[in-house]
Amino acid sequence: MAKIIVVTSGKGGVGKTTTSASISTGLARRGFKTVVIDFDVGLRNLDLIMNCERRVVYDFVNVIQGEASLNQALIKDKRVETLYILPASQTREKEALTQEGVERVLNELAETFDYIVCDSPAGIEHGAQMALYYADEAIVVTNPEVSSVRDSDRILGILQSKSRRSEMGLDPVKEHLLLTRYNPDRVDRGEMLSVGDVEEILAIPLLGVIPESQIVLNASNQGMPVILENDSDAGQAYEDAVGRLLGEEREHRFLTAAKKGFFSRMFKG
Amino acid sequence: MSFFDYFKSKKKSTASVAKERLQIIVAHERGMRDQPDYLPQLQQELIAVIRKYVQIDDDMVQVELDRNEDCSVLELNVTLPEHQP
Numbered sequence: 001m002a003k004i005i006v007v008t009s010g011k012g013g014v015g016k017t018t019t020s021a022s023i024s025t026g027l028a029r030r031g032f033k034t035v036v037i038d039f040d041v042g043l044r045n046l047d048l049i050m051n052c053e054r055r056v057v058y059d060f061v062n063v064i065q066g067e068a069s070l071n072q073a074l075i076k077d078k079r080v081e082t083l084y085i086l087p088a089s090q091t092r093e094k095e096a097l098t099q100e101g102v103e104r105v106l107n108e109l110a111e112t113f114d115y116i117v118c119d120s121p122a123g124i125e126h127g128a129q130m131a132l133y134y135a136d137e138a139i140v141v142t143n144p145e146v147s148s149v150r151d152s153d154r155i156l157g158i159l160q161s162k163s164r165r166s167e168m169g170l171d172p173v174k175e176h177l178l179l180t181r182y183n184p185d186r187v188d189r190g191e192m193l194s195v196g197d198v199e200e201i202l203a204i205p206l207l208g209v210i211p212e213s214q215i216v217l218n219a220s221n222q223g224m225p226v227i228l229e230n231d232s233d234a235g236q237a238y239e240d241a242v243g244r245l246l247g248e249e250r251e252h253r254f255l256t257a258a259k260k261g262f263f264s265r266m267f268k269g
Numbered sequence: 270m271s272f273f274d275y276f277k278s279k280k281k282s283t284a285s286v287a288k289e290r291l292q293i294i295v296a297h298e299r300g301m302r303d304q305p306d307y308l309p310q311l312q313q314e315l316i317a318v319i320r321k322y323v324q325i326d327d328d329m330v331q332v333e334l335d336r337n338e339d340c341s342v343l344e345l346n347v348t349l350p351e352h353q354p
Contacts, residue, residue: 145287150294150295153295153298153299154298157298157299187284190282190285193287193288194284197284197287197288201295
């Protein structure tokens with residue numbers, strides 16, 4: 001039985017696609033057969049982050065409309081054996097994602113895959129609702145910043161009222177908070193909401209904290225999922241998050257600022 | 270906190286301002302979320318009825334639904350203008 005995980009946030013630019021790429025890569029690296037689907041019709045970008053933009057022939061909408069088979073549209077990742085990418089259409093309208101069409105494709109994928117990761121578009125409109133509708137679990141990507149936290153709360157409301165699980169009265173979608181672009185230095189200085197603050201406001205379990213890191217931009221520049229940067233803090237934080245997603249107990253790391261010397265503590269705030 | 274911070278006036282950090290603002294707005298929006306969809310329209314129609322008799326502005330009618338365990342209370346607050354003809 002495949003598990004469907006949506007990566008969502010409401011707000012744009014907080015790291016949904018980066019997270020989708022890393023979480024799916026992390027799951028596949030552990031041997032799970034995983035597919036990551038780009039739901040952002042019209043603004044396709046997962047292909048760039050996964051470095052397969054030149055291998056896209058058919059897309060999600062082609063499959064929904066019967067113009068291509070799933071096998072024709074799925075792109076096999078070149079780095080991780082059991083990872084596949086289903087790209088979004090660049091030319092169609094968002095409405096091309098019909099509920100029945102999405103359900104049909106997900107059902108077909110569920111026959112052979114262990115994990116289906118849905119990379120949601122920003123916003124709370126049709127595309128975002130389609131991405132979360134069939135989800136079993138949701139990773140809510142949030143930056144420690146007012147507009148992102150508020151939008152995350154909004155999307156939690158939609159998960160609780162407009163998902164298949166809520167409409168059918170099943171167990172609710174399992175929610176996970178992933179805090180990204182976290183800067184412990186700024187938290188220490190009282191300039192940034194802390195993990196505890198965001199947890200308290202959103203009141204959902206914490207899956208992980210990804211520190212703000214230059215490595216994230218460097219990785220996306222090259223089409224490399226951050227999680228494959230094994231030596232980096234952000235890469236390791238994503239690996240920890242994948243472990244927790246699978247039920248492992250892992251202590252949260254990278255939450256505190258680097259220790260400062262005596263003089264810098266005395267003279268710099 | 271540095272040594273010199275002890276001499277500065279105690280000012281609230283921007284992060285704690287952010288937290289307070291978020292707690293208020295999120296609580297408010299969660300309250301709205303649980304309300305039935307018909308509430309805004311109910312409010313509009315109530316205003317229309319009252320206007321047949323008294324001139325009031327849109328923001329002078331407040332409709333709120335409080336849900337308790339065994340019953341719900343629809344609270345209607347109408348502010349009438351001061352001098353009635």
